[in-house]
Amino acid sequence: MAYTIPETIRSTATAGERLLFRTLKTYLPDDYIVYFEPEIRGKRPDFVIIGPDLGLVVLEVKDYTKNTLFQLNHDEWTIISAAGEQTTVKSPLKQARDNMFHIVDVLKKDxxxxxxxxxxxxxxxxxxxxxAVFTxxxxxxxxxxxxxxxxDPNLCLTRDEIDPDKETFSEENLFEKILNMFIVPYRLRTPLTKEEIDAIRYHLFPEVRISAEFKPPVPYQDQLLLSLHDIKAMDLHQENLAKQIGDKNRLIRGVAGSGKTLILASRAKLLAKQHPDWKILILCYNISLAQGIRQMIHHMLNEPDSLFDFDFTKEDGKAETKWDNxxxxxxxxxxxxxxxxxxxxxxxxxxKLEKNEAILPMYDAILxxxxxxxxxxxxxxxxxxxxPATQSLLLVEDRAQTIYKRKRSYLQDTGLSFQGRxxxxNINYRNTAQIVKFAWDFYRTHSVLKNKVAHREFEGEIIAPQSTRRKGPEPGIFKAENFAQEMNMVVRQIQKLHEEKNVPYSEILILYRVKRTHRQNIIDTIKRSLEQGQIPYYWLTEDETAKRKFSRDDNTVKISTIESSKGLDFxxxxxxxxxxxxxxxxxxxxREVSLLxxxxTRxxxxxxxxxxxxxxxTKYFExxxxxxxxxxDTKEKYVR
Known part of the structure; x- marks a missing residue:
């Protein structure tokens, strides 16, 4: 079964589009991606299919009947509408061909x-x-x-070739027909890699972009080409969620590191693009998280759909775009x-609002x-x-990260039901498998809410995380004689990561629970140790001003309370x-269990x-x- 985006077809799609959608989803291989009406740089092809051993195919769908067709040639068709009026349109094959070259021209620059x-x-x-598909x-x-x-019979599919209820339908014939729709004479020798498919998605769908290393376009003989490396894009599930959250009120419940904030930001970008006249509000609890979201939104909204629209004469590589809404x-x-x-x-x-006695700002969408x-x-x-006309409210939560006692009934609180919405x-993309297991084992052992863990939708309050297969070192546990010695160890490890593993200072975070106790000044010891190790730092939680001026990318080790690190990752x-x-x-x-x-999970x-x-x-960690x-010791003994 192929992966479809969106997951389900819209109710206003034609009967023929719905039939083709079901057929492609059911009969194409599991590692194929089928996009229905994706927006690609101002155009909306009906279907785009990407397959590792296939390549890329664009399909145009028509519900024409014999009575619809009046006069046809290779470029233009004159058709008769239901009202009996004649209209001249572009040939379906020419429409599909133009859409295909529109996509190819984008991708050929990489x-x-x-x-x-x-x-x-x-x-x-x-x-x-x-x-072209004639349903x-x-x-x-x-x-x-x-x-x-x-x-051309090789470039079209008819009803009996796409309808599984017809006796002449054949899965093998469907696949063979799609394979014969190529205009280039070569076939893939080796399947497209995940990285190459992600690169295709990265260029075609700016909303799935997370990050990538890229250099300005440089001439290669007579072509101007861009080179992308280390591409990070939303996975297909995240992309589906961002694109198909739907209108009205919605709730997303996710585990730490599942990309909740990324999907929220992507949703805000889509709404701003679709409704430039809307006033959109994004709210969170933490000052530092708000600043992080602000920077994420700024990056997403200022990045052009095409990376070739960058103005590399600017210091940061791109022109500033204002998004006041x-x-x-x-x-x-x-x-x-x-x-x-x-x-x-x-x-x-x-x-007062209930009695219409107060006037406050209104918003078309709140996230x-x-x-x-x-x-x-x-x-x-x-x-x-x-x-009230839009009711576009998106709530994003993870109750395993609850650190404030809040009674929760969204229906009572908002007057909006989230049932079925x-x-x-439940997949943690942020952390390695080792960190996911380490953190979740701790939470499951100590949380009084462990009996409310949900492994499937709506079975409980807390969602158990699933990790990706990304591996890494086991989390370190270190015990020192005193806090000064503890910080000396931390400084040595930071220096080692920076020098040997090339981890930039901007990707290192030190978290503390309290800044001082009756025994010692925790924050002073942290700062003094970093200064002695000549490590630049930024005390994120020094005061509200520091939180508001926080820049995720400046080349400093960040120091923060655990509360203020929510939503951030390093x-x-x-x-x-x-x-x-x-x-x-x-x-x-x-609260302490959730905090740790x-x-x-940062x-x-x-x-x-x-x-x-x-x-x-600490007894648990000991x-x-x-x-x-x-x-x-057992392994070493066995080796000897």
Whole structure:
């Protein structure tokens, strides 16, 4: 069964489009991707098929009958409408051909997708083709009406060739016909790799882009080519979610690292593109997360659809684009600067809004990240600032990351039901398999909510994460004599990662639970140790100004509380002073469990926990350390 985007076809599609959609989905191989009406640089081909051993095929679908057709040639068809009027249109094959070359022209600019030498120099590495599908005409109709004189039989599919209910239908024939729609004479010697398919998606669908290393276009003989490396794009499930969230109110529940914020940002971009007149609001709880989302949105909205539209004469490689219709705020910033109220005023404001006695800004779409952190009254206020005509509210949450006690009933809070309007993201893309297992084992062992874990949709409150197959080192556990020694170890490890593993300082994060205790000043020791090691740093949580000025990419090691790291991720994360967890003054142990789980899942590749004292959590990690040591000793003994 092929992977379709969108997952299901829209209800307004024609009967013929729905039939072809089901047939392609059912009978094409599992590793094929079928796009229905994708928007590609201002054009919307009916179907685009990408297959590792196939290449790329564009299909145009027509529901014409014999009575529809009046006068035909290779370029133009005159058809008769249901009202009896004659209209001249472009030939279906010419439409498909033009759409195909529109796509090919985009892809041929990527140096990694073309032949650089030989007979097919500057042609795509893979075949590409096009065809037309006639959902209400049969092969006998083509013969009787002489249609094969203007339509190449190799480039068209008829009803009896796409309808499984017809006796003449054959899966093998369907596949063979699609294979024969190519206009280039070569076949793929080796299947397209995942990286090459991701590169195709990266160019055709800007909304799936996450990041890539790329150099400005450079002349290669008589061509101007771009070179992309280390491409990161949304996976197909994430792309489907971003494109098919649907209208009205929606809920996305996802595990840490599943790309929830990325999908939210992509959704905001799509809405801004589709509705340039809409006023769009993005809210979250943390100041630093709001700044991170702001930077993500800025990057996504300012990147042109075509990377060849970059102005490389500019210092940052691109011209600045203003998107005044998207506002990103943390909740209390929104209250202060946009609504001009305080949190204490919310109950009275809700009453006044109910009586139409207050005038506050309205929004056509509101997207809420980390929804589990929002109070009921906050959500009630948000829902009342939403345009009732659009009802475009997107809530994104992960209840395993809940660190604030909030009673939750979205129906009561917002007046909107999310039943049947929810999606689950349970694959963790951020962390290595080792980090996912390490963090989840800890959470499952200590959380009182462990009995509410959901392994499938709607079975419980907490979603169990599934990891990708990306491997990495086991998370480090280090015990020191005192905190100064602990920080000396952290500094040595940062230097090693930076010098030996080429991890930039901007990809390193140090997390702490509290900045000082009666015994020692934690933050001063962290800063002093980094200064002695000549490591540049930025104290993200020094104050509100520091949070608002936070730049994800500046070349410094970031220092933050665990709370303020929500929604962020770094290649390497050091959680220090773990013996201060659970924090003695925190009555809610569940919050401490969630906090440490959040901290651990910020790490994409390297994770290290360190402590110099003892607590309930460090006892757990000590047992893991001992098990690792015993296992190591046993192996060494066996080798000897």
């Amino acid at each position: 140096k990694n997708l073309i032949h650089l030498e030989g007979k097919y120099q500057f042609q795509l590495k893979f075949p590409y083709g096009y065809g 209400r005409l049969y092969q006998k109709d083509f013969v009787q009406e002489g249609l094969y004189a203007v339509i 998207i506002i990103v705020r943390n909740f209390h910033e929104w209250l202060k600067y946009d609504l001009r109220i305080t949190e204490r005023q919310i109950p009275s404001i809700l009453e 809420v990240d980390e929804g589990q952190d929002f109070e009921s009254e906050w959500l009630a206020l948000i829902s009342k600032r939403l345009n 929810s999606k689950i993201l 290649q390497a994360v050091f959680i220090v002073n773990v013996d201060n967890m659970p924090f003695p003054l925190e009555e809610d142990k569940e 789980y959040i901290g651990m 790490a994409k590749e390297y994770l290290c926990l360190s402590y110099s004292g003892e607590s309930e959590f 047992r893991i350390r001992e098990e690792r040591q015993n296992s190591k």
